[in-house]
Amino acid sequence: MSIKKNGLNTICTHVGELEDKQHKGAVSPLYMSTSYAFDDVEVKRYPRYFNTPNQEGLCKKIAALEHAESALIFGSGMAAVSTALMAFLKAGDHVVLQQTLYGGTYNLVTEEFSKYGIEYSFTQGWEASDFEEKIQKNTKVVYIETPSNPLLTITDLAAVAAIAKKNGIVSMIDNTFASPVNQNPIDFGIDVVIHSATKYMGGHSDICAGAVAASELHIERIFHLAKNFGGSLSDYTVWLLERSIKTMGIRVRAQNENAMAMAKYLYDHVAIDAVYYPGLTSHTGHELAKNQMKGFGGMLSFELKPFIDASKFQKSLKLIKSSMSLAGVESTLLSPAQTSHALMSPEVRAEQGIRDGLIRFSVGIEEVEDLMEDIEQAIAHVKLSTAIA
Incomplete structure (x- = not known):
């Protein structure tokens, strides 16, 4: 299925769906196994490696919705935020973050980053110039949120992406408030898109999940940390989330x-x-x-x-x-x-x-x-x- 030739609701409904080859059911079957064969198989599947059939299907859907090459799903939005950030930061690195930011993300940075020797700066505002003036020689990531939580401030995606690329920095966004329906940051040059999938993707206040969408190269880097952090999602929740996205x-x-x-x-x-x-x-x-x-x-x-x-x-x-x-x-x-x-x-x-x-x-x-x-x-x-x- 060509993503560009299909509309939003068609992508929500069909991309990443699993075929029920045995009974020809209309919806994706749910594979509950946590143990898969390793001999004579194309893929060695393991839930913590984000590659069970339902996990793979959902990741394809989210990647398509965000116009990304690849995606990963997590056990919560904060699991997605923390893993994405830590995948590109190490001791001695610096990150620039938007001033108007979700409280959980702010708390992660202020309480944990110094323990790992990671430096950080918060902008004074949310204009592109506010980010540029905070960049240092050791800056590796610039992190934005637009519309922001809770004051709905708007940050210029293209301008921030251009500043990041000029300085060889990875740009990240929390796109939760907009959802892929209203905003696709990758189209404006942002590298990594993060969601609390608990919110609009889930949409019924009964799912806790997170998602990251990016290039295959960036997702591969995030995956190598994610498999060690262990923030994967149960296949039952994956199946529920895939179902919910159909009506997003x-x-x-x-x-x-x-x-x-x-x-x-x-x-x-x-x-x-x-x-x-x-x-x-x-x-x-x-x-x-x-x-x-x-x-x-x-x-x-x-x-x-x-x-x-x-x-x-x-x-x-x-x-x-x-x-x-x-x-x-x-x-x-x-x-x-x-x-x-x-x-x-x-x-x-x-x-x-x-x-x-x-x-x-x-x-x-x-x-x-x-x-x-x-x-x-x-x-x-x-x-x-x-x-x-």
Whole structure:
């Protein structure tokens, strides 16, 4: 199957599927074995080597979706992030990382890298020049996240990729918030694309997984470390993830549409102080997002006015769930200061613009009218309880 001749949903549905030769079933069979023959076989299969039949099929699908030569799947998004970074870094090396970054990645770098003698610098912003000024003679990797978690900042993919190539540096991106539906960084010159596949690829809040897509050369390098770190994924979860990706294009496009409607609604609401969504023309990265994204995504964040208690607001919601993760078909929201970025100090969160009243909103596939009604009743409930108190 030629990737370029087929559309997104066709790739989601068919690339990497396994043929059921025995019963001619319509879906990929699940191979649960953890022990395979080693004599007289073309491939010596072993789960920790990422080469069971279901693992190989899923990797082909993810590579096709990200326009990459190859891919690997992991037991979590952080397994993918840590393995990819450590595959290209050793003692004495330096990495430049975007200031606005997922809290788990920030914590990995600040808590672990010094133990391995790896130096790191965080940018002051997310412009291409911010990355260039942090590059040193020993810099080996530049790491970005766009749209970022949780403020949806937008970084210029092509510009950062060009800077990395000029300096002989490997460029990496966490592409989780965009998903392959909305953004394909390899098309802009980025070397390594990382996902928490728990999110939009899984899409139903019931799978924990990670993924890395890149050239065959880069994936081979990551594989040699990955097989030692042992962050592989069980074949049952692999099978579930392959099934979930089949509907990713449809799900994400519906979430894009809903998020745009919710962003506009929140932007005009008297109880909302600020809305961060690249689809809004008021967003500082809107024009850049238009150029490098096919859709603006299902994630946004907003700040309530001071007279609306954020904690009471979340507890008053009836349809939208207060939940730790994101990108499921159901709408969820959370406080980054209490969850995804809780490992950061208050000072670091403040530097990144993550205030205690900030709420990250993962928009699902429900009717937007129902989501709006839920937010309205929650705000009304908080106002009433405050007035009574």
